[in-house]
Amino acid sequence: MFEDTPKQKYDFKTIESKWQSKWNDDKLYEAVSIPDPINKFYMLVMFAYPSGDIHMGHFRNYIIGDAAARYQMMLGKDVLHPFGWDAFGLPAERAAISRNIHPEDWTLDNVGISRETLQKVGISYDWSREVTTCLPDYYKWTQWMFAQLFKKGLAYRKRGFVNWCPEDKTVLANEQVKDGCCERCGTEIEKRDQMQWYFKITDYADRLIDDLDKLPNWPDNVKAMQKEWIGRSYGLEVNFTIEETGQPLPVFTTRPDTIYGVTFMAISPEAELLDQLDMDDEHKAKVKEYKKEAAKRTDIERAAITDDKDGVFTGKYAINPFNGEKIQLWVADYVLAGYGTGAVMAVPAHDTRDFAFANKYDIPIKVVIKNENAESQDAKSLQEAFTEYGAMINSDQFDGKIGKDAIEAVSKYAEEKKIGHSRVNFKLKDWSLSRQRYWGCPIPIVHCPKCGEVLIDDADLPLVLPKVKDFVPKGRSPLADVPEFMNTTCPKCGGEAERDPDTMDTFVCSSWYHMRYVDAHNDLEPFSKEALNAWLPVDLYVGGITHATGHLLYFRFFTKFMHDIGWLDCDEPATRLFNHGMVTDGDGVVMSKSLGNVVSPIAVMEERGVDVSRLAMFFTAPSEKGVLWSDDGITGVAKFAANKVYPLPDHYRKTDSDLKYHFKPDSLSGYERDIYVKLNQTIKKVSDSYGRLHFNTGISALMELLRDYKPSEVKNDLLNDQIVLKSIQMIAPLTPHLAEELWLMCEMSGSVFKSNWPEYDPEAIISDLITIAVQINGKVRDTVEVSVDDGQEVVEKAAFASEKVQQHLDGKDIKRKIFVKGRLLNIVAK
Numbered sequence: 001m002f003e004d005t006p007k008q009k010y011d012f013k014t015i016e017s018k019w020q021s022k023w024n025d026d027k028l029y030e031a032v033s034i035p036d037p038i039n040k041f042y043m044l045v046m047f048a049y050p051s052g053d054i055h056m057g058h059f060r061n062y063i064i065g066d067a068a069a070r071y072q073m074m075l076g077k078d079v080l081h082p083f084g085w086d087a088f089g090l091p092a093e094r095a096a097i098s099r100n101i102h103p104e105d106w107t108l109d110n111v112g113i114s115r116e117t118l119q120k121v122g123i124s125y126d127w128s129r130e131v132t133t134c135l136p137d138y139y140k141w142t143q144w145m146f147a148q149l150f151k152k153g154l155a156y157r158k159r160g161f162v163n164w165c166p167e168d169k170t171v172l173a174n175e176q177v178k179d180g181c182c183e184r185c186g187t188e189i190e191k192r193d194q195m196q197w198y199f200k201i202t203d204y205a206d207r208l209i210d211d212l213d214k215l216p217n218w219p220d221n222v223k224a225m226q227k228e229w230i231g232r233s234y235g236l237e238v239n240f241t242i243e244e245t246g247q248p249l250p251v252f253t254t255r256p257d258t259i260y261g262v263t264f265m266a267i268s269p270e271a272e273l274l275d276q277l278d279m280d281d282e283h284k285a286k287v288k289e290y291k292k293e294a295a296k297r298t299d300i301e302r303a304a305i306t307d308d309k310d311g312v313f314t315g316k317y318a319i320n321p322f323n324g325e326k327i328q329l330w331v332a333d334y335v336l337a338g339y340g341t342g343a344v345m346a347v348p349a350h351d352t353r354d355f356a357f358a359n360k361y362d363i364p365i366k367v368v369i370k371n372e373n374a375e376s377q378d379a380k381s382l383q384e385a386f387t388e389y390g391a392m393i394n395s396d397q398f399d400g401k402i403g404k405d406a407i408e409a410v411s412k413y414a415e416e417k418k419i420g421h422s423r424v425n426f427k428l429k430d431w432s433l434s435r436q437r438y439w440g441c442p443i444p445i446v447h448c449p450k451c452g453e454v455l456i457d458d459a460d461l462p463l464v465l466p467k468v469k470d471f472v473p474k475g476r477s478p479l480a481d482v483p484e485f486m487n488t489t490c491p492k493c494g495g496e497a498e499r500d501p502d503t504m505d506t507f508v509c510s511s512w513y514h515m516r517y518v519d520a521h522n523d524l525e526p527f528s529k530e531a532l533n534a535w536l537p538v539d540l541y542v543g544g545i546t547h548a549t550g551h552l553l554y555f556r557f558f559t560k561f562m563h564d565i566g567w568l569d570c571d572e573p574a575t576r577l578f579n580h581g582m583v584t585d586g587d588g589v590v591m592s593k594s595l596g597n598v599v600s601p602i603a604v605m606e607e608r609g610v611d612v613s614r615l616a617m618f619f620t621a622p623s624e625k626g627v628l629w630s631d632d633g634i635t636g637v638a639k640f641a642a643n644k645v646y647p648l649p650d651h652y653r654k655t656d657s658d659l660k661y662h663f664k665p666d667s668l669s670g671y672e673r674d675i676y677v678k679l680n681q682t683i684k685k686v687s688d689s690y691g692r693l694h695f696n697t698g699i700s701a702l703m704e705l706l707r708d709y710k711p712s713e714v715k716n717d718l719l720n721d722q723i724v725l726k727s728i729q730m731i732a733p734l735t736p737h738l739a740e741e742l743w744l745m746c747e748m749s750g751s752v753f754k755s756n757w758p759e760y761d762p763e764a765i766i767s768d769l770i771t772i773a774v775q776i777n778g779k780v781r782d783t784v785e786v787s788v789d790d791g792q793e794v795v796e797k798a799a800f801a802s803e804k805v806q807q808h809l810d811g812k813d814i815k816r817k818i819f820v821k822g823r824l825l826n827i828v829a830k
Helices: 012-026 056-074 091-099 103-121 134-152 201-214 222-231 256-261 282-292 299-303 353-359 403-416 504-508 513-519 529-535 549-565 601-609 610-620 631-645 670-692 695-708 715-731 736-745 762-766 792-800 801-810
Strands: 040-043 078-080 157-167 170-171 189-200 235-244 246-252 264-267 311-319 326-332 343-346 420-425 443-449 450-457 486-490 496-499 540-543 576-580 771-775 778-788 815-822 824-829
Touching: 012 103, 012 610, 040 056, 040 529, 056 103, 056 540, 056 610, 056 670, 091 103, 103 610, 103 771, 134 157, 134 450, 134 504, 134 549, 170 189, 201 222, 201 496, 201 549, 235 256, 246 256, 246 343, 246 504, 256 403, 264 311, 264 353, 282 311, 282 326, 282 529, 311 353, 326 353, 326 778, 343 353, 343 695, 403 420, 504 549, 513 529, 513 549, 549 601, 601 610, 601 631, 601 824, 610 695, 610 736, 631 695, 631 715, 631 736, 670 715, 670 762, 715 736, 771 792, 771 801, 778 792, 778 801, 792 801, 792 815, 792 824, 801 824
Parallel strands: 040 078, 040 540, 264 326, 540 576, 771 824
Antiparallel strands: 157 170, 157 189, 235 246, 235 311, 235 420, 264 343, 311 326, 443 450, 443 496, 486 496, 771 778, 815 824
16 A cells, blocks of 8 residues: 555645636647547536525535546546526526516526536536526527428417416426425415316327337336326226217227126216306306315325225216117316317226215216126125126126237227227327416417417517516416517517517526537527437437426437428437435435525535535435535545545656556566556446446545555556556546646546546456356345455455345345355345
């Protein structure tokens, strides 16, 4: 082990300031306009809401992307690593209103503050490509995107029931409602019937599910969440009819095998069907009152499987086309707005909610699926609904058919008799995008009494958001009260017209920003096709999993649309997605500006330095795991940086260092051979850790190497200098300022990030590394590579660092560990 006392003090403040200035002067991180398509790397992190300075959660997100980008630079790639600001929307506007500051002033001030902080962190962003979504040079093209969707019939306006936040006084998309509440302020949402703009994302529902198979390097849980959110189901649409009028009443079901057990139909309070029923005054009044009460309940409350479901009878009936029976028509709020035709067939004997509802209102129950474990198939003996598959009974010619065969037989009969047809249904609804707020991108539409909805000409974009004094929400857009904005002429006929007063959901701005970065200052088009297709798709996208069914769905939709209209060759935005773990405070609560529990990285960086702060965050846990942030974790890595890394140039012997030279196995002996093997093992481990973004294991490997490095025992000068220089290279993506300084101290030319990443000598690690099987409860779940001499402690450390092992241990208690040296580790867990 070399001496812990460096010849000079590690003056991180001077070093960090020096190198940030030099990087900026040298434009080190500015990407080429058009990269080599087979040698490019587009590194993207989710950009920031500028509602205040960055906190430790942001810090972690951005340094993960930075380390990955720097590693790719050293692999010789053309790297694009841009950044920008998601500057429109509720977070910034609410913060501005609470401080009585105009949203534009508040937002741009925060952009300046956050930019300065990020530059202090030394992130390798190409600032020449910075975008800010609230500036006209960006939202001009957001409006252009809207126009393209409008021209293709994918942007439309209609009246419908929407999620309304009474606190923020605006509409929310379904994806912005969590557990029945506004995801931003936590207020319970209400249902409102009003005109709204929508994007027809449902036209892409099949592709958004099917093309997840094109994304093997996206987390499985994100793909599962998107599949569940889109909610594709296969079933039969049955053509019931209204008894009095014969009017068709199509109803979708995934259980056609229960069709003979339908005894009532449940209709959503928001369904247009209710307006078509000729109810008498008594029933009409009851339905009207019920609709009013249902509007006060959240979708979560309405959809919950409980026994307290309620509804009202309409006094009307439908006819079941399979058996001609009369079916009662009820209004029940457990049928949500927008589901199919707004009505569902109710089979009380075989559906939990229908069973509770039927018992409550004394509606007939009819058993049509046999429960083999029941003593009786009589409906009167039922204590609960039997929801599993079984043989059909009381179902005419279909009696005895089971499961898939039963469903296929009933569906085939329906199509032959033209009383139904097979179809696919989705839970996904069209994207409600208009907001009744000021701080957003104006919608480029004019409403003309003669021509209807008319797009503003491309030549007249951007439609600039006026800077108004009164921007506080009132239940309708504040722009509606600005006559100089609202009053205009129709682009089509020249007559008097009005602009649309709403603004766009901020998710529209963030759905295409990854495309703008490739040509960020193009005034003539959103981006050149050449640059777009040279850089896309994104090679690595880093961000939180909270956006799984919001942004991550929308930016896939926009990418597919741009592909469809001929701008983009690929139809998925990113080949690899990485969800970093959240940073929590001392109480285990995720850091959030809205909760007021954030820790700024500024104070930590001022006291310990940027690189030590980065190193501490990297070392705390694998990047996908949550981190409980504590200053206590800094001490150890600070000593490592100051006493092991910083003194490396003191031991550099200034040979003509050939970093690609590999020693012959028999040219070294004793300690020199051991340390050469250790060096190459470390290069392999660190390289693997960067590829997997498990930087903590790479740091551990470097610590072990420098612990074992004894300069006085390395007589071979070339070997010694390889250890020094390759150690500096390996730590460079994690501690960029320190590495640059050490590289210079060793009199190496150019930036360390323009040097070639070290390659390990395969012959130096083959005989010393073995593969150990890691079993959980006797089943092999992963393998780990360790030295032939490593014992149980080292094997366990490697095993528990494995993602696959952690997945299979999640929620289980480890009872014991069985280790067979050189062969396996078996973890017994329950």
